[in-house]
Amino acid sequence: MNPKLTQKIAKSLLCGAVLLTSVVLFFIIFYILYHGLSNVNWNFLTGNVEDLGKKGGIYPTIVSTIYLTALSVFIAAPLGIGTALYLTCYTEENLFTKIVRFGTDCLAAIPSIIFGLFGFMLFVIYLRLSWSILSGALTLASMMLPTIIRTTEEAIRAVPSSYMDVNYALGGTKLQGIVKIILPKALPGILTGVILSMGRAVSETAALIFTAGMSLRVPVSMFASGRSMAVHFYSLAREGISLTNAFATASVLMITVLIINIVSYLIMHLFLRKYI
Amino acid sequence: MKKKVVIENLSVNIGKKSIIRKFNLDIYEHEILSIIGPANSGKSTFLRALNRLLDINPSFSVKGKIFIDGENIYRKEIQKNELRKRIGMIFALPTTLPMSVYDNLAYGPRLHGETARSKLLAKARECLILSSLWDEVKDRLDIPAVRLSGGQQQRLCLARALMVSPEIILFDEPCSGLDPVSTAKVEASMIKLKKKYTIVLVTNNTKQAARVGDRVAFFLSGDLVEVGKTEKIFTAPKDERTNGYITGRFG
Numbered sequence: 001m002n003p004k005l006t007q008k009i010a011k012s013l014l015c016g017a018v019l020l021t022s023v024v025l026f027f028i029i030f031y032i033l034y035h036g037l038s039n040v041n042w043n044f045l046t047g048n049v050e051d052l053g054k055k056g057g058i059y060p061t062i063v064s065t066i067y068l069t070a071l072s073v074f075i076a077a078p079l080g081i082g083t084a085l086y087l088t089c090y091t092e093e094n095l096f097t098k099i100v101r102f103g104t105d106c107l108a109a110i111p112s113i114i115f116g117l118f119g120f121m122l123f124v125i126y127l128r129l130s131w132s133i134l135s136g137a138l139t140l141a142s143m144m145l146p147t148i149i150r151t152t153e154e155a156i157r158a159v160p161s162s163y164m165d166v167n168y169a170l171g172g173t174k175l176q177g178i179v180k181i182i183l184p185k186a187l188p189g190i191l192t193g194v195i196l197s198m199g200r201a202v203s204e205t206a207a208l209i210f211t212a213g214m215s216l217r218v219p220v221s222m223f224a225s226g227r228s229m230a231v232h233f234y235s236l237a238r239e240g241i242s243l244t245n246a247f248a249t250a251s252v253l254m255i256t257v258l259i260i261n262i263v264s265y266l267i268m269h270l271f272l273r274k275y276i
Numbered sequence: 277m278k279k280k281v282v283i284e285n286l287s288v289n290i291g292k293k294s295i296i297r298k299f300n301l302d303i304y305e306h307e308i309l310s311i312i313g314p315a316n317s318g319k320s321t322f323l324r325a326l327n328r329l330l331d332i333n334p335s336f337s338v339k340g341k342i343f344i345d346g347e348n349i350y351r352k353e354i355q356k357n358e359l360r361k362r363i364g365m366i367f368a369l370p371t372t373l374p375m376s377v378y379d380n381l382a383y384g385p386r387l388h389g390e391t392a393r394s395k396l397l398a399k400a401r402e403c404l405i406l407s408s409l410w411d412e413v414k415d416r417l418d419i420p421a422v423r424l425s426g427g428q429q430q431r432l433c434l435a436r437a438l439m440v441s442p443e444i445i446l447f448d449e450p451c452s453g454l455d456p457v458s459t460a461k462v463e464a465s466m467i468k469l470k471k472k473y474t475i476v477l478v479t480n481n482t483k484q485a486a487r488v489g490d491r492v493a494f495f496l497s498g499d500l501v502e503v504g505k506t507e508k509i510f511t512a513p514k515d516e517r518t519n520g521y522i523t524g525r526f527g
Contacts, residue, residue, distance in 0.1 A: 092334070162371040166433075168329055170384035170440055171361035180383070185374050
């Protein structure tokens with residue numbers, strides 16, 4: 001075939017793929033915002049849930065979502081980044097690291113409802129944490145770990161090993177090299193992983209129904225039950241309580257995710273400029 | 277002349293494979309010893325044995341002794357960080373760290389606890405002048421180091437190594453990625469540095485060895501074949517293999 005023609009066909013096929021993807025994406029976003037945004041107002045954001053969600057606002061679910069997400073990131077990020085650091089910087093490639101890596105890959109592919117069941121058995125029943133923000137956050141954290149470990153590992157591996165040679169040649173220790181060069185250089189990659197997994201946590205439902213419960217009150221502590229926005233949305237839509245409020249909740253959820261992403265990319269950009 | 281480094285029966289293996297076979301060599305204070313030889317002859321490995329950088333990779337095993345100022349650096353109690361501080365190293369490719377020019381220079385001293393900006397700046401100026409880079413970067417110390425050209429980056433690496441006040445400087449093919457003008461600048465710096473430091477230069481470029489080296493050591497497949505005054509090696513080598521390499525018959 002004429003190479004110019006091949007180029008043209010390839011280009012139009014790829015362009016078509018982009019167009020189709022964007023149409024689908026924007027349609028979903030537009031559809032939800034169109035049906036939801038008109039019901040989002042100050043009272044909806046700050047009011048208590050009334051009549052199981054038929055009336056009133058979603059303030060408690062916003063608070064629960066923030067609690068759950070923040071707590072789970074707080075648990076999963078140090079653990080995941082630490083694990084990845086150990087796997088990449090402190091061990092040689094051996095059977096142990098292969099097993100850990102295989103394990104995390106398997107965990108990443110497990111559906112969230114299984115995590116929910118696991119969290120229910122371990123945290124809620126066995127550890128007697130009952131349905132609580134803490135149980136939910138611990139479950140979410142176990143779900144986030146594989147993503148954080150893998151992305152952090154990739155980010156650290158992408159840092160040239162010659163930097164460490166420089167560090168050693170100047171008389172630096174391994175830890176100094178990791179803290180002063182590797183982690184800052186890998187930070188954008190690590191943050192991407194954390195943000196991705198945070199997105200998963202914000203929008204998680206199945207795992208949370210089993211572990212954080214469905215309470216409609218504002219959680220007073222880590223040990224109180226709480227309902228996240230995603231769970232609230234699920235309940236509103238699934239049980240036919242109020243479709244308008246369901247869409248309104250979905251809009252708020254989507255905007256929250258958007259804000260999280262924008263803020264984290266801004267932070268990352270600032271860092272990138274400093275570290276090239 | 278005073279012996280700065282004395283190497284006794286040094287050999288390096290990876291597993292059972294021999295990388296460098298037993299040899300002895302002295303390095304004198306304030307000389308430039310150039311090490312030449314084809315690829316895979318153990319030049320860089322030898323260099324990395326001198327500052328114990330081989331230890332990073334546990335598959336290397338080093339036997340023998342290296343004395344620096346009479347102190348065996350392969351004894352157990354040695355503080356590797358202190359040792360490496362005394363021995364600067366410049367790598368084949370410019371390895372600037374992902375930070376500003378100033379932070380690159382301050383990196384070494386900061387590792388050892390020096391953080392006062394005024395002191396660091398004074399030292400940075402001194403080291404940049406020694407590496408012939410001061411005039412080019414004096415107004416741009418805060419730009420990212422990667423924005424400098426390749427040759428400038430390599431001279432920055434040299435200045436960075438000087439920041440921790442080493443006594444010996446190891447150059448591992450420092451000009452392999454540089455154009456002739458930058459190469460000339462790096463070589464000029466080396467000759468300047470000789471007065472204060474002891475220099476070991478690994479190079480693939482025999483002409484470079486002839487230009488800057490006081491003495492030349494020729495390595496071939498893990499053996500130290502011959503070592504002697506530069507003029508001697510290049511005009512009347514004792515070993516036939518040395519002659520073959522410098523006249524370009526192989527390598």
